[in-house]
Amino acid sequence: MGDALKIGILYSTTGPYGAMGVDARDGAMLAIEARIEDCARRTGRAIEPIFYDPHASLGAYLDGARHLLREGCRHIVGTITSAARKEVIPLVEKHDGLLWYMCPYEGFEANENVIYVGGCPNQHLIPAFEYLIPRFGARPYLTGANYVWGWEMNRLARELIANAGGEVLGERYLPLEETAVGRIIAEIEERRPSFVLNNLIGPSSYAFLEAMKTLGDHDPAFRPENCPVVSCDLMECELDLIADGSATGQLCAASYFDMLDTPDNSAFKARAAGRYGHERRISSVFASAYTAVDLCVGAILAAGSDEPQAVRREVHGREWPSLFGPLTVDSRTNHAALPFHLGRINADNGFDVIASRPALAADPYLTKRGTHMPARLRIVS
Amino acid sequence: MSKTPNFTGWHAMILHRADTNTERLERQFGLLGIRATCQWAPLADWESADLVLVDADQGWDDLLPAKPDALGKPLVALLGSEAPGRIAWAMQQGASAIIPKPVAASAIYPALVMAVSIHEERRGVAERMQFLEERVRMRPLVHAAVEKLRAARGLDEEQAYAMLRECAMRRRLSTEQVSAIFLGGAEPWPEVG
Numbered sequence: 001m002g003d004a005l006k007i008g009i010l011y012s013t014t015g016p017y018g019a020m021g022v023d024a025r026d027g028a029m030l031a032i033e034a035r036i037e038d039c040a041r042r043t044g045r046a047i048e049p050i051f052y053d054p055h056a057s058l059g060a061y062l063d064g065a066r067h068l069l070r071e072g073c074r075h076i077v078g079t080i081t082s083a084a085r086k087e088v089i090p091l092v093e094k095h096d097g098l099l100w101y102m103c104p105y106e107g108f109e110a111n112e113n114v115i116y117v118g119g120c121p122n123q124h125l126i127p128a129f130e131y132l133i134p135r136f137g138a139r140p141y142l143t144g145a146n147y148v149w150g151w152e153m154n155r156l157a158r159e160l161i162a163n164a165g166g167e168v169l170g171e172r173y174l175p176l177e178e179t180a181v182g183r184i185i186a187e188i189e190e191r192r193p194s195f196v197l198n199n200l201i202g203p204s205s206y207a208f209l210e211a212m213k214t215l216g217d218h219d220p221a222f223r224p225e226n227c228p229v230v231s232c233d234l235m236e237c238e239l240d241l242i243a244d245g246s247a248t249g250q251l252c253a254a255s256y257f258d259m260l261d262t263p264d265n266s267a268f269k270a271r272a273a274g275r276y277g278h279e280r281r282i283s284s285v286f287a288s289a290y291t292a293v294d295l296c297v298g299a300i301l302a303a304g305s306d307e308p309q310a311v312r313r314e315v316h317g318r319e320w321p322s323l324f325g326p327l328t329v330d331s332r333t334n335h336a337a338l339p340f341h342l343g344r345i346n347a348d349n350g351f352d353v354i355a356s357r358p359a360l361a362a363d364p365y366l367t368k369r370g371t372h373m374p375a376r377l378r379i380v381s
Numbered sequence: 382m383s384k385t386p387n388f389t390g391w392h393a394m395i396l397h398r399a400d401t402n403t404e405r406l407e408r409q410f411g412l413l414g415i416r417a418t419c420q421w422a423p424l425a426d427w428e429s430a431d432l433v434l435v436d437a438d439q440g441w442d443d444l445l446p447a448k449p450d451a452l453g454k455p456l457v458a459l460l461g462s463e464a465p466g467r468i469a470w471a472m473q474q475g476a477s478a479i480i481p482k483p484v485a486a487s488a489i490y491p492a493l494v495m496a497v498s499i500h501e502e503r504r505g506v507a508e509r510m511q512f513l514e515e516r517v518r519m520r521p522l523v524h525a526a527v528e529k530l531r532a533a534r535g536l537d538e539e540q541a542y543a544m545l546r547e548c549a550m551r552r553r554l555s556t557e558q559v560s561a562i563f564l565g566g567a568e569p570w571p572e573v574g
Contacts, residue, residue: 089487110412111486112405159385332412365490367389367414 004048005039005306007032007296008068010078010088011289015056016176016202017080020285023237024102025051027282027289028077030275035297042301054084061087069095074306075296077289082106082148089114098308100296102288104232104254106152107364113308115315116335117292119255121156122363124232126371127340128253129160131355132230137194138166143184143208144199146173153199153232159371169193174200179207185215192221196229205234206242213246224249224344235283239349247345255324255338256287257351268323281350291322295329325359335362386494389414394430396420396444397459402484406434409489427453432493437471438462438482445474452507455500457492459484477503519557526560 009028011021032049039047050071054060061079065088068076076092077100079085085101092099092113099114107120132140142157144150150173158168169191172184181204188196200208209229216223230251236258239247258269258281268290272282296311298320303310316331329336337359343351393410397403398421410417415432423444424433435444437458446453458471461482471479477499478492523545530541549559 086487090485093485108490109487110409112408155383156385332408365413366385367387367412371385 002043002045003072004046005043005297005300006048006050006071006073007293008065008071008073008076008078009049009051010054010061010064010068010076011080012054012056012084014053016204018056019202019237019241020080020103020235020283021053023235023283023286024078024080024289026276027286028293030272031290031293031297033275034271035294035301039297039301043304047297058083058087062091064088065091069097074098074308075100075300075311077102077292077296079103080285085114096308098296098311100292102292103285106149106156107366108152110333110335110364112312112334114334115292115295115312115329116333116362116364117288117295117329117338119338119340120335120362120364121153122366122368123255123338123340123360124253125153125156126160127357127360128230128232128251128342129157129164131342132195132228132251133164133166136228138164139169139194140166141169141188141191141193141196142171142199143196144171144173145201145204146175149201149233150199154197156371157197163372174204176201177203179203181208181211184208185211188212189215189219189222193227195227198229198231199233201233202238203241205231206238209250210243210246212250213243224251230342235285236281236350237283237286239281239345245347248347250345251354252343252345252351254284254341254343254351256282256284257341257343257353258282259343259350259353260341261353264323264325287323291324291327294322295320295327328359330361333362333364335364337361386497387414388432388493388497391415391431392429393417393432393434394420394424395434395459396422396424396440397434397436398439402459402482405484405486406480406489409486413490413493430454432457432497434459434480435471435474435476437467437474437476437479440470440474448475452500452504455493455496457496516555516557519555519561522560522564523556526563529564 009025011024012018013021013025029049032047036047039045050068050073052064052067054064061084065076074097076097079088079101080103082105088099089111101114102117104119104124138161142154144154154171161168170187198205198208212229221227228251232253234252269282299311299314300306302314315329319326319328324339327336339359340357341353342355344354346352393415395403395406395417397419399419403419407417424446426446432455434457437460453475456474456476458476458479459482460471460479478496480488480492526545527538527541530536530544531538545559546556549556552559
């Protein structure tokens with residue numbers, strides 16, 4: 001048996017996005033376990049995952065990437081936030097490795113040494129707005145975490161709303177882990193937006209959704225059916241962290257939901273349940289990490305080598321069967337085409353899928369259609 | 382609110398020897414919708430490009446055409462050297478952003494956005510300056526017109542100036558232009574005389 005094929009797994013399982021990190025790590029692990037036999041049969045090599053947990057410390061991501069590269073990993077699956085991704089990229093570039101990034105992010109990046117399996121705004125925010133504006137109006141309130149994800153998503157939201165002839169009624173940010181949402185809630189109550197875009201993350205987001213529930217109980221105009229809160233990064237694994245039933249009826253955009261009713265998803269969920277128990281709901285980060293690792297190992301096997309250039313060529317060269325349906329990765333942007341689903345949180349802390357679109361090609365720099373909504377959707381309340 | 386920049390359909394001239402830096406530039410330009418031409422020879426004129434990138438390590442003065450009134454095109458310096466002379470050369474050519482060498486993919490888009498927006502700002506400033514210089518040049522005419530009005534209407538200086546200014550505002554012209562027309566006697570002046 002030859003040297004093991006080493007895959008680096010770089011996720012933080014603690015801190016404000018710890019729940020996502022746990023799911024990402026477990027999804028990656030499930031994919032590796034599923035490929036072990038295949039890999040041994042075809043190459044005589046074992047697959048060895050090497051884990052590094054930066055515990056939400058930005059500086060530790062660089063140490064982690066260095067450790068994984070030194071251990072002989074040419075492929076690192078990891079990072080949740082853009083800050084962490086940006087931290088790791090220069091080192092991965094220097095060693096000519098590949099970073100497999102699989103979270104939804106704010107776009108405006110296309111690096112040769114990164115394969116992007118999460119979505120950028122034309123795959124989550126823009127289709128979500130195209131759904132929301134005709135139904136609820138073009139006068140949203142924007143809120144977000146006080147860093148690049150929140151800032152850029154809300155900047156883009158402003159542009160989309162201006163182009164749709166609407167008006168942004170307010171925009172406020174909270175530091176990571178801040179849960180004092182009172183001022184934002186008071187402003188929303190006073191300004192009465194048509195919907196709320198929530199780019200808060202972790203505990204801030206949970207506190208905000210809980211406070212919106214209280215507001216809706218007090219004034220029906222703010223119930224989810226009248227003024228929904230839409231997120232692009234809320235996951236199944238987080239719903240149990242929100243006070244019981246508080247988020248029911250609120251919306252989230254993603255490329256995957258546990259409730260997706262397809263034969264592939266049923267089979268996948270059965271396997272995940274076999275490994276992690278039936279209680280475990282599969283989130284989009286779990287599914288995306290699984291997909292990224294499966295694609296990574298699949299392409300390594302097809303290339304007959306883990307040499308990044310050869311692997312990249314394999315990734316670009318074909319349509320890969322995946323949980324998201326047949327998956328293609330654009331050779332210019334290194335981004336995967338991804339389906340869009342809009343989920344509504346149900347009473348069982350899952351998402352009911354209320355709207356879907358087939359795979360959308362990524363447009364990380366928004367060069368194709370720009371930020372104008374199709375005219376048929378330009379309805380202003 | 383800042384608008385998402387869009388360079389789709391642009392043409393970029395890269396004045397640099399073809400190497401891995403220019404390869405990386407061309408790759409990134411491709412996904413931004415920018416057509417790129419790479420040459421290591423003087424640029425004939427500014428009109429052939431929407432955007433110019435120049436090797437500031439090796440560049441010489443005649444590599445770029447002389448700047449016309451419109452200030453040429455947005456210029457980005459490709460710079461590996463830290464030598465003050467090279468930085469100065471890049472600035473003399475009018476570069477408004479730098480992409481350090483070796484070129485990192487993540488440095489390209491921000492440099493383009495910055496170079497283009499600074500170029501537009503500079504053009505705006507140049508136009509404004511031209512307009513103000515014109516007005517300064519014509520300022521003696523205002524004085525002459527005020528004097529002529531004072532004599533003709535028996536007004537004091539302040540009243541005469543107010544009348545000129547009122548007339549300029551109504552006609553959406555500068556006070557200088559109105560004064561020139563008034564002094565030239567080219568047309569009757571119902572408002573002023």
